[in-house]
Amino acid sequence: MVIDRTAVIGFPVDHSLSPIIHNYWIKELGLDIKPYDKINVDPNKFEEQIKNLKIEGYGGLNVTVPLKELAFNISDKTSDVSKKLKSVNTLSLSSDKINGDNTDAFGFINSLDKKTIEENITNKKTLVLGAGGSARSIVYALNELGSQVRLFNRTPEKARVLLNDLSVSSSLVSTEELDDYANSSSFIVNTTSLGQKGGEHNNILSFKNIETKTFIYDLIYNPKRSSFIEQAEAKGLKVQNGLRMLIEQAAISFQIWHEIKVDVSNELMSLLESV
Numbered sequence: 001m002v003i004d005r006t007a008v009i010g011f012p013v014d015h016s017l018s019p020i021i022h023n024y025w026i027k028e029l030g031l032d033i034k035p036y037d038k039i040n041v042d043p044n045k046f047e048e049q050i051k052n053l054k055i056e057g058y059g060g061l062n063v064t065v066p067l068k069e070l071a072f073n074i075s076d077k078t079s080d081v082s083k084k085l086k087s088v089n090t091l092s093l094s095s096d097k098i099n100g101d102n103t104d105a106f107g108f109i110n111s112l113d114k115k116t117i118e119e120n121i122t123n124k125k126t127l128v129l130g131a132g133g134s135a136r137s138i139v140y141a142l143n144e145l146g147s148q149v150r151l152f153n154r155t156p157e158k159a160r161v162l163l164n165d166l167s168v169s170s171s172l173v174s175t176e177e178l179d180d181y182a183n184s185s186s187f188i189v190n191t192t193s194l195g196q197k198g199g200e201h202n203n204i205l206s207f208k209n210i211e212t213k214t215f216i217y218d219l220i221y222n223p224k225r226s227s228f229i230e231q232a233e234a235k236g237l238k239v240q241n242g243l244r245m246l247i248e249q250a251a252i253s254f255q256i257w258h259e260i261k262v263d264v265s266n267e268l269m270s271l272l273e274s275v
């Protein structure tokens with residue numbers, strides 16, 4: 001069945017870049033469907049608004065904060081990864097049921113070069129900073145890639161709950177241990193909101209004695225070069241921001257709805273870098 005109307009829902013959703021990505025592919029492929037929209041959905045009226053969107057003809061919805069758990073709860077059928085994360089970022093609405101999927105973890109995996117996975121992740125020690133919704137997907141993904149994941153969060157209890165929910169064998173890192181663990185990690189990911197445009201700088205790590213072969217990944221893409229990335233670059237480390245993951249998770253959603261595998265072209269990357 002052709003899905004004619006798609007959109008991203010969130011609260012607020014105004015800054016989402018998903019329409020640029022999906023509409024680029026819709027145009028590139030010449031699909032005869034409506035442009036991808038962005039729609040604010042009030043968490044307190046979630047079910048009612050989803051029903052209305054279905055009546056209006058929406059067949060595919062991407063879900064962003066703070067609605068991913070609600071989307072999981074209303075799904076009749078969910079993928080294995082969504083069940084594990086208890087979170088849904090891709091809804092497919094058909095006449096009789098709602099399917100829920102989560103493309104964040106595999107979007108993250110697809111955003112990585114094969115060489116980085118081999119040299120810095122699989123069978124290597126990695127460190128995740130933060131224990132919010134996005135950290136869940138990253139810990140899941142790194143564990144899938146066979147990494148020995150360690151987790152640090154300002155509020156340790158939240159990190160403990162995350163590890164318990166995901167049942168991954170990973171160690172919890174305290175503030176005192178953080179720099180030592182960072183120095184013995186070959187891949188470090190920032191999933192905290194620190195460093196986002198207009199917010200506080202990310203000074204969680206000192207970057208003192210950090211190994212030069214360590215790969216630094218920041219999920220933040222606005223700004224393109226966060227304070228975390230800047231500190232890593234000053235040390236000569238390899239870095240990556242969250243832009244490619246954003247596109248890769250969108251590509252999986254696009255494939256779920258339209259059954260078309262899309263490429264992440266340099267043109268699309270440049271388009272988003274210029275926003």
Ligand code: ATR
Nearest residue numbers: 130131132133134135153154155158191192193194
């Ligand atoms: P997301 O869904 O994008 O992951 P989130 O669930 O709000 O967002 O999580 C934000 C993360 O950033 C959390 O790990 C949070 O730490 P706490 O669990 O201690 O709140 C982290 N974070 C936000 N501000 C921070 C700060 N000033 N210092 C350290 N960590 C911070």
